[in-house]
Amino acid sequence: MADRNYPYGQAGGGGYYQGGGHQQSPYSRPRRGGGGGGGGRGGGYYGGGGGGHHHHQQTPQHTPESRAEQKARQLKLNLYKLGEEKDFHPPSDLLKLSRWIQERAKDGVEPVNAAFRIMVVEQPHKIPLIAALIGFLCLSPNQRRDAERQDPAEHDADAQVASKDDTVGITVVKDLVRAFRTYLDARLWRNTRLSLHLFAALVPLRIISASSLRTLLSSFAAVLDEPGVAASRGDRAAICIIEMICRGGQDLLLRDDVDDVDGVENGDAASADEGARQELDALVEKVTAYNASRKVEYELAAPFSVDAIDGNTLRQESFEDCVRALEACQSQGYTRPAFLPTPSDLLPAAISPSASKLPREERSVSLPDVLVPPDEDLDASGVDVAFASFGETAGERTKRHARSGKLDIGKGEADQRRAGSGPERVDRQARWFVDSVPQPGTPSSVVLRAILADMIDLYEVNRKDAARLILDLPSWLRRGTFGGKVSPDAGLFGESDEEWWYVERAGTGQTVEGGWSLDDLIVESVVSTSLVLPTPPRNALYYTALLREVVSVTPGTIAPSLGRTIRTFYSAMGDGRIDAEVLDRFADWFSIHLSNFNFGWAWKEWIGDAALPASHPRRAFSRRIVELEVRLAYYDRIKQTLPEEIAQSSLAPEEPLPAFTYADESHPYHAQASRLINSIRAKAAAPVIMADFESFKASIRPDPSSFSLPDAGNDDGGIDAQGKVESEQQAEAVVRDIAIQAVLFVGSRSFSHFLNIVERYHALLRQLSSSPRMRIAILCGATRFWARSAQWVGIVIDKLLQYRIVEPADVVDFVFSPPTDEPAPVLLGSGDGVPHSFSRVPAVVGAGSSQRDWSSFNWWLIIRLTLKKVNGRVDQLQKRLEDIEREEALEQERKEAALAAGMDEDDSTPASPQQVPAAPSLPLFPTSASLPPRPDLSSANAVTATTVASTTARDEEKRKATSEEARISLEAIQVEQRKVFISVLGGFNRLLKQSGALQMDLASTQEWDDAKWQSWWIRGWFLELCRLFNKQILANRETIMANVFPDEADPAREIVERAIDMLSE
Known part of the structure; x- marks a missing residue:
């Protein structure tokens, strides 16, 4: 397998994958990475040796604490590299690794627990492999913990979820269950969903009972029955159910008292719970009913025109397709996708529930009954508590880096919350490949695209690692999942010469569940995610940089996929089917892509469009690409790459140099x-x-x-x-x-x-x-x-x-x-x-024409820049006011505490000039309010009660003035913001009415002239304005509606209202 990396690596310590460490590898044969260099820092995280350090440093003392930290770090790094060796063989290597973990757990099981927690939520492609490793730790007869060597002070009393007789595997599972509950309480939806994936993978090993998992899913289904549930909450709960059923399949039908893992799939009714199918059918029914009652905006969130979708070229995939996939899974008898590994595919026959010598109660865990708490109960500190419960706090991390002299490059709390929560919604994403990728509305599409989407999003911290990982996706699935130039030996299980992907499914006939194009899937997933409206999950530049890395690794194989993508979009521009904002982002990506690869493109294919109206989307797109290329290089360089016809229609006739009005010596000034x-x-x-x-x-x-008018014929x-x-x-x-x-x-x-x-x-x-x-x-x-x-x-x-x-x-x-x-x-x-x-x-503006060329993209960018600038000022002053009020509250709290302690308010003088009270004892965790004032022993500084009262009054007046000034400044900038939005919306509304842009018919675009296409651009930027700034429009709704859209029948007002409603979905 190609090298794969954990996204948030920790520095230091060579493990058995990296070499350079003193610890023995759990494997007998050599691994990649090489030994660490002498005098260096060990093998390091990414493998290879560490050379000698060039600076003289004092050798750290190897205290028992530091040695324990090093062992824990090495154990985590080794587990993060699970399955990443070139010659990895799951049955034998997992056995050796499980024995090695057993030995390391004798020094403390918490590092093992911590490593598994991180692996589950940040390595979604390894879920089946992680489940197989846990299977070894739970079902192997020699995996019982040595309780005598376990430090009883290792955990707090509340964290002792495992008894002393639990195996290491069961201890890990119980800890993961506890983590799952914490994630759910903090509404870390992605962590919750990935934890459920692992639980589903453990069901066929009978480590997690199927009945408790079904009961758990019913708790998520209860969210769908909540009155007026928001789509951001309901969609996430529904996706947990959809992905669980699609991944778990018939394993969710298993009886808890039967250890036969193959009985259900082979049609053995004795292995199936009689009421399980009814429970799953009820879950499907609830998700379907929720989808039917779900009210969301379609047109404003669609990358393509809804009325002009061509099913053969342009499609969309959204939440509705996930529901169709769930119904398809139900109609197929709850059969999981054939490409997804299960632990039984990776474990030897001796490691199975039926072969295990351990009693069932010692190798299984039942999931607890939970309720999904309402989002309103989530306070600002809930997520921080979730992370602090299972890892080092930010303060501990800072101290550790300070001790080691290393720079703290760990993730910030905001990034941790974002990674744990995942995207808020199931976005509407563009699809344009047909037979070479999983089709929307199928379980295969739901499962495979979810794995890839999580990998792309989680590994945003390192685009190079993200590119290598997603290109190595076939190595974590069944051999043959991807065809083409992917190695037939890439995969965790299956035979390389077996054409298994033509699968007969009950009720649907033969379906294709493999042999897809990895390049098409990656290009479609990355590009479509970058085009999500109103904003992509990550900065759009990340997806551009990620694709650049992918192309750099595999330039020969992925180029055809990119070419088909560009041609499909360019073809759809012909009749205005693509959203204006999508065109802008697509042009940004394509221009940067060309700049990284010598600006080479088949421009001759576009020569025939040079005769189209100047504002036609194809002409505008071509001009935009050339304009951005000139910015990324220089004028003459780009001119050399273009055919003469394209240069005449898309390239400016002069370099982008200044036009200084007074440069000519003949100018009077x-x-x-x-x-x-x-x-x-x-x-x-x-x-x-x-x-x-x-x-x-x-x-x-x-x-x-002396002044005389100039002659009529002169040009002065x-x-x-x-x-x-x-x-x-x-x-x-x-x-x-x-x-x-x-x-x-x-x-x-x-x-x-x-x-x-x-x-x-x-x-x-x-x-x-x-x-x-x-x-x-x-x-x-x-x-x-x-x-x-x-x-x-x-x-x-x-x-x-x-x-x-x-x-x-x-x-x-x-x-x-x-x-x-x-x-x-x-x-x-x-x-x-x-x-x-x-x-x-x-000079002369015709009917329906505009004084600005809105097809140039730049006038809209100036408007967007202006609105973001004024919004930034509002946000800045809002934060300033909140900070001032917070500081004033703390100061008031300190003064009240000082008065309660008998001290003077000014924090400098005791209450009595003759007696200085003893300093009160501090609490274990003092706050600013509990700290006593510093006593002043000078009697000359004693003040009278009148002075104290006047000082207090002045302080109160100053405090009020400070917050009042901030509030006045905020209100002033909010008034400015309101005026600016009224002006922008009013300007667009006038243009819409003049041009009739909202009444245009896309079916007749072949007959449009330049003025009509200008109207199309005006409509497109108005849609982008409404959905991008709907939060600010909502804050000033009444004023905007009264001043800009007084007519309730105005179609522009309807669009604004729909954009506002997107916030409450």
Whole structure:
């Protein structure tokens, strides 16, 4: 097998897989990894030797505690590497490993328990193998614990769930059951679900009783009967039932008093519980009824147009398909997928319930009756308690790293909560491969895609490991699960030459349950997860980086899958079936993918689409890809890779360089602009520059006695021969435009240059932007300067917003209502005149047309940037207010505690000037409130009761002022947020009504002109606005509806309402 790694590795200590350690391997034959180098740190986590350390360090003392920690760490690392040897043979190697664990458990079983807990919830692909190892530990006759050597102080009294006569395996199982209950109490749904997977795998070994597992599933079914249950809660509970039944299959029908593991599958009614099938049927019925009553949004969460889905090319897989898979499993007699290993496939015949010499009560565990607690009872500390119960706390981890001198690179608590909980919903995911992957609505699809999805999500901490692991997925399943170029010997069980995947199923006939394409499955899973709406489970860049690693490992095999994916999406763009946001993300991924592989693509296939309207999705997608490629490389490099036809239709005719209005020496204000640039480069002070501005503005003001209008035929933009303008307003506009363009010109060399210039002349820019009209003029000047580069326009606007030179409302007005009365002097020679100018506003706007090109993606990105900026300010001030109130509450608590202790409130003086009270004894875990004030023995510092009262009053007034100021600031920024959202929604609503975008018929896209496709983009960005910012829209719902959507029959209002309803699903 290829090398596979545990996602959250711990440093230090060479184990029997890594070499370099002094501990003997449980296996007789050599393993990969090699020995550790002399003088180093041992074999290390990833295998191989550790070279000599280059720094002189003091040799640590090998105290009994440190030796115990090293042994525990080595035991965990060895277990994390379970099954990852190239020549791993389950029956023999699991036997040796179980004996080795038995020996190590004599020094304490807690490290064994901790390792199994982590393996279950963070190595989902190993669940059957973990169950087989537990089978060895439970059913082998020599696996009884040596109770005399077990430290009785190892656990707290509450943690003693195993009796002294329990085997190591039963001790582990009982600990996993206790962990499961803690996960459930903390609503760590993924940990709960993966624990259930293990319990299902232990049922055929009779270690977990089938009846107790069915009873446990009924507790999850009770969640589905709760009145008004939210989809985020009901879906998770239902998925636990669906995956358990699909994975457990007929094992869930077993009787508790029969040890025959093959009886049910062979049709032996004596091995089946008579009421078990009725119990499973009742569970299926409850899940089906829940699905029928489930109210969720479809259109806004669909990556493809719901009305235009082509079943032969584009499909979707969602919760409804999981329910169909459950019904299919029921109709097939509860038969599990044939590719999924069971412990009996991995264990020798001697290790089975029927062959075990141990009494049944010593090798089995019944799951407890539980209730799924309501989500409302989960407080903020519940998840932390769940983790603290089973592993070292953050403080302990910090101390350990401080002792060892190593950097703490462990997962943060937020990451732990995210990993334990998993995604909140069963998302609607795109599917486009047909016969080469498991079909939606089948048990095989539910089981296999769940394993892969958990691996992709859990291993986000290391994309290289994630790529190797998912490519090695066949090694954990039955041989033949994947065909193509996958080695026929890759797998845990089965014969390599057996074509078992054509399976006869009762009620459905012959079905395909193997021989799939691993490349197609990986590409489809990763890409579709990155396209989940409204947001993917992880940062979209992670999925791009993951696919990059996958392609790097297997470039020859996975390239065809990528090609088919791209062509399928491009074909679907022809009639507008793909969501606009999905197109944006797909373009981001594809451009980065090309940049990693020499920008090679079959561009000639797209030449025929160059004649389509400029706003057609295919044309827009092509332009976006080329634009992003230029950002990732440089203009001439990309131009060389494109055919001439594609270059003419998709590549800008000029490099993305600045368009400095005053660069031409013939411009009347070239000399003044050059002087200003030299002053900025010389780091002149802002007052000096302002004085120069005033002098220059006075020199170009109109002189009524001498000013004459320019000739009608000239092109001087309203400037006379002496450079004077027509009005005072034009003079101010010229000064402001020269200032912003000079700043941008000096800062155009790089982002850091631009940032330094803005910081240096922040006060000057603020002075030039004192009114909304001035701020919009600054935005216009900046956009004209970067008319060839929409990327730099976004960068400049972002920083202008950050430094409050412009306000969010100004950006929204600039986008939706660009000024058309800019003074002619600032337009002369500006970026509006360059080819494909990003800043140019059409002089005449036809019916249904827009003043902005919404097919460029960039105007929507500017709107999104602005909304995120104002939301970030609200969140920041909200957190600040919460922190201040928390500190004030603690301070008040401390003062009350001080008064109760007879001490002065100011924490410096005893209550009586003649007597200093003795310091009270501290509690075992003191808080800030319980700490006594530090006594001041100086009688000169004694204060009177009047002084104390006045001081207390001043402190109370100061405290109120502090929180009140924070609250006022928060309310002010919330008002700004409300205005910005009203402006954005109002702007889109006007465009929707002008263009009739919500009434368009996708069936007639072949006849659409450019204006129609512009309307399609406007509708797409409006949908994205509503679903992405529905939380903020909900917070300001009444004001938005009253000011933007007063008509209840407005179709745009209906979309907004549906987006808001997504929050309550």
